[in-house]
Amino acid sequence: MSSSSQQSMVNQGLFQEKEMAPAVSQMGFFTFPQNLTSPYPPPFAFHQSLKPFDIALPDLTETFFSPKHASDFGGPQLLSLHRSTSDFWAWGNECLGSKKIGVEDHLGVSAMKMKRIKARRKVREPRFCFKTMSDVDVLDDGYKWRKYGQKVVKNTQHPRSYYRCTQDNCRVKKRVERLAEDPRMVITTYEGRHAHSPSHDLHDSHHPHSNLNNFF
DNA sequence: CGTTTTTGACCTGCGC
DNA sequence: GCGCAGGTCAAAAACG
Numbered sequence: 398m399s400s401s402s403q404q405s406m407v408n409q410g411l412f413q414e415k416e417m418a419p420a421v422s423q424m425g426f427f428t429f430p431q432n433l434t435s436p437y438p439p440p441f442a443f444h445q446s447l448k449p450f451d452i453a454l455p456d457l458t459e460t461f462f463s464p465k466h467a468s469d470f471g472g473p474q475l476l477s478l479h480r481s482t483s484d485f486w487a488w489g490n491e492c493l494g495s496k497k498i499g500v501e502d503h504l505g506v507s508a509m510k511m512k513r514i515k516a517r518r519k520v521r522e523p524r525f526c527f528k529t530m531s532d533v534d535v536l537d538d539g540y541k542w543r544k545y546g547q548k549v550v551k552n553t554q555h556p557r558s559y560y561r562c563t564q565d566n567c568r569v570k571k572r573v574e575r576l577a578e579d580p581r582m583v584i585t586t587y588e589g590r591h592a593h594s595p596s597h598d599l600h601d602s603h604h605p606h607s608n609l610n611n612f613f
Numbered sequence: 614c615g616t617t618t619t620t621g622a623c624c625t626g627c628g629c
Numbered sequence: 630g631c632g633c634a635g636g637t638c639a640a641a642a643a644c645g
Contacts, residue, residue, distance in 0.1 A: 544618055546637060559636070563617095572636095 526586035534558065534573050534583055539595030542571065553577040564593050 529536065535558075542560035549556045557574035569589040576582035 543616085545639095547619075548635065548637095551634065557635085 524586060524588045526584055528576065529583050529585070530581050531583045534575070535560075536583070536585060540564075540569075540591060550574065555580060562591060564591070567592055 535542070541563045543563045544558055545561050546559035547556045548559070553574070554577065555575040557572055560571045560573065562569040567589075569587065569591050571588065572586045574584050576584055
């Protein structure tokens with residue numbers, strides 16, 4: 398994907414807050430490497446007060462947002478983002494779950510985990526998750542979700558909520574929970590890709606083929 | 614009254 | 630095989 402087409406997507410009004418576009422284009426979508434055929438999806442881009450800042454790319458599958466800047470901004474903060482694809486089931490990079498995420502998990506998948514991944518590798522929708530600092534659990538990502546379950550995860554005091562996209566024939570799911578170590582953090586995990594545009598983005602209807610909407 | 618949320622039951626995968 | 634934990638279902642309740 399060329400930078401010009403990416404820029405054009407930004408110009409198509411995907412970012413609801415004007416000041417968002419430069420910040421996101423500077424880091425988020427457009428610095429993602431590995432010849433990704435898609436930019437990162439809009440959940441954080443859509444959120445009104447999300448303000449990503451400088452990045453580091455330890456390996457090319459994760460992007461981190463320096464928490465040292467968190468206090469500079471009010472509202473939710475995007476702190477980290479993980480990604481997996483259907484070809485590579487990044488179980489070892491899973492953001493959620495009761496297990497602690499160690500350094501090893503950030504740097505890669507250990508041999509043990511690779512074994513598990515191989516064993517559990519099945520048809521699986523691409524997933525990614527990200528952390529935000531937010532008072533609200535469910536960020537407005539432009540899609541309409543229906544809650545279908547809630548579960549208390551072991552060793553955490555906050556329940557995990559399960560949502561499905563309400564659009565017909567759309568099997569995209571997301572899970573939302575608060576970080577046990579820091580309840581100010583909300584972890585959102587998306588699974589699957591939308592086969593449609595965000596439902597409440599009616600003012601964008603003159604841009605019916607904005608692919609960015611479908612990338613997660 | 615249609616839609617969404619709640620919540621206990623049920624299902625499934627994994628480790629032992 | 631058993632128990633545990635995470636994920637999903639579905640009936641009832643709540644909501645607009």
